[in-house]
Amino acid sequence: MEQVIIIGAGLSGLALANSLEHHGIPYQVFERGQPTGDQGWSLSLHFGWHALKRILSQERAAAMPRQGVADCSNPFGSSFSIVDLARNKVLMQMPPPEQRIKGYPDTPPAFEVYRINRKRFRQWLLDGLGEHKVTWHKQLLHYKLLANGGVEAYFDDGSVVKGAVIVGADGVHSKVCSQLMGPDRYADATTTNPVQVIVCNRWTSADEWLSVQDNMASSVMGYGGKAGIFCTLNDVDHVLHPDKPYQVLCAVSTLDLDPNDIPSSQQGLLDTAQKIIVDNAYDPANPVVGLVRNASVDQGDVLTYLTVRERSPDTQTLTATDGRVTLIGDAAHTMTMYRGEGGNHAIVDAVQLGDALSRAYQQEISLVEAVQSYLQEMLPRGATAVQASHEAADLLHRSPDKLMQIILQQIERNQAPPNNHGQDGNPPSNL
Numbered sequence: 001m002e003q004v005i006i007i008g009a010g011l012s013g014l015a016l017a018n019s020l021e022h023h024g025i026p027y028q029v030f031e032r033g034q035p036t037g038d039q040g041w042s043l044s045l046h047f048g049w050h051a052l053k054r055i056l057s058q059e060r061a062a063a064m065p066r067q068g069v070a071d072c073s074n075p076f077g078s079s080f081s082i083v084d085l086a087r088n089k090v091l092m093q094m095p096p097p098e099q100r101i102k103g104y105p106d107t108p109p110a111f112e113v114y115r116i117n118r119k120r121f122r123q124w125l126l127d128g129l130g131e132h133k134v135t136w137h138k139q140l141l142h143y144k145l146l147a148n149g150g151v152e153a154y155f156d157d158g159s160v161v162k163g164a165v166i167v168g169a170d171g172v173h174s175k176v177c178s179q180l181m182g183p184d185r186y187a188d189a190t191t192t193n194p195v196q197v198i199v200c201n202r203w204t205s206a207d208e209w210l211s212v213q214d215n216m217a218s219s220v221m222g223y224g225g226k227a228g229i230f231c232t233l234n235d236v237d238h239v240l241h242p243d244k245p246y247q248v249l250c251a252v253s254t255l256d257l258d259p260n261d262i263p264s265s266q267q268g269l270l271d272t273a274q275k276i277i278v279d280n281a282y283d284p285a286n287p288v289v290g291l292v293r294n295a296s297v298d299q300g301d302v303l304t305y306l307t308v309r310e311r312s313p314d315t316q317t318l319t320a321t322d323g324r325v326t327l328i329g330d331a332a333h334t335m336t337m338y339r340g341e342g343g344n345h346a347i348v349d350a351v352q353l354g355d356a357l358s359r360a361y362q363q364e365i366s367l368v369e370a371v372q373s374y375l376q377e378m379l380p381r382g383a384t385a386v387q388a389s390h391e392a393a394d395l396l397h398r399s400p401d402k403l404m405q406i407i408l409q410q411i412e413r414n415q416a417p418p419n420n421h422g423q424d425g426n427p428p429s430n431l
């Protein structure tokens with residue numbers, strides 16, 4: 001059979017490439033961006049890692065915590081807390097401070113959770129691929145199903161590539177998904193969540209960051225009033241940033257802003273984020289609140305306004321294909337970040353599709369049967385996840401105490417044996 005064409009070298013596309021490499025299936029990845037392109041900030045990796053490890057050699061799996069995480073000196077130290085920002089009260093810490101792991105233990109914890117640095121994790125994913133498997137600066141324009149079998153991909157540089165199947169791993173604004181669904185159906189299916197998010201990225205001092213990490217956790221979900229702040233570590237660099245070695249993300253979010261009132265300037269965005277914490281009476285003594293209060297555009301802190309899109313997997317369109325085109329990751333199911341699961345589902349998709357395709361390439365089943373078996377597992381899992389992440393975004397900003405109860409239940413499930421995770425269509429969450 002001919003090669004698999006993968007569109008997009010994000011998490012899902014590169015995880016699929018690793019899986020196809022493992023199964024010995026021919027493939028090519030095409031990415032519109034560049035190898036050094038930023039892939040966003042950091043991300044909590046939990047059930048996706050347990051799926052991915054299945055197709056990795058022990059050596060490759062062992063290399064990841066040293067190469068792909070936000071703080072490579074403390075890869076297993078990921079911790080999470082929920083904080084009431086108005087009362088400056090830590091409500092929950094997971095794990096409790098006395099149980100946190102530091103450095104490199106002989107045996108990693110049973111259920112590994114990592115805060116990965118997306119740029120380094122992407123490089124680690126690329127390290128698992130053969131040479132010249134990714135072609136950069138190549139943007140898919142459209143694809144064509146051929147009358148006598150196979151598919152052709154048409155790119156912006158005028159080139160055409162032929163394969164047996166095309167996989168859209170091209171994210172939220174997926175060209176493959178849009179063509180597959182048809183532009184009108186695609187536009188109707190892709191909605192904008194009412195939550196408004198302003199992300200502040202700062203390089204900060206050890207004093208400032210460690211007062212958050214030591215007193216709360218390496219990832220903090222803070223709430224109060226009708227807003228929230230998610231705060232986490234992106235990167236640590238003592239060489240390039242000796243005075244401010246910790247790069248931290250603070251995402252300030254609310255339902256109370258009209259998108260038309262969001263300013264476009266950096267200073268305007270910072271003023272808006274700082275006004276949200278004042279309007280919701282957050283305690284200035286809380287270190288997470290301090291990170292936003294002390295942010296400064298003049299000091300190089302970077303503000304970004306995020307539009308949060310959602311799209312449930314389109315069962316009707318996906319199951320109607322003959323297996324020559326399919327979707328994984330955000331292209332298949334776009335969800336809010338309020339359960340920290342989109343990237344984990346993207347990886348589970350990639351591993352599941354890789355397994356299914358390997359059976360087709362070994363001629364045990366047909367291509368259409370392989371893709372349908374992948375969809376059978378992915379569609380309900382993806383739809384449940386989109387819905388659950390929508391509810392999490394809503395609860396955080398309207399009824400955070402209820403969200404906390406749900407998170408505590410999920411954490412209890414996290415402590416179940418690892419082989420239960422991600423198998424039941426409702427994997428555990430770790431924001």
Ligand SMILES: Cc1cc2nc3c(=O)[nH]c(=O)nc-3n(C[C@H](O)[C@H](O)[C@H](O)COP(=O)(O)OP(=O)(O)OC[C@H]3O[C@@H](n4cnc5c(N)ncnc54)[C@H](O)[C@@H]3O)c2cc1C
Nearest residue numbers: 008010011012032044140170171329330340341342343344
């Ligand atoms: C603030 C924030 C925090 C998040 N936190 C978490 C978290 O903690 N845990 C978690 O699991 N998830 C998290 N997510 C979600 C996660 O980032 C996404 O689910 C994940 O990146 C999806 O991966 P993907 O490969 O499907 O898409 P992407 O990462 O978007 O990759 C798509 C790739 O396709 C390329 N591409 C697009 N169009 C074309 C084209 N036409 N031709 C060629 N290439 C193309 C793009 O350049 C890109 O490289 C978060 C998201 C946000 C916004």
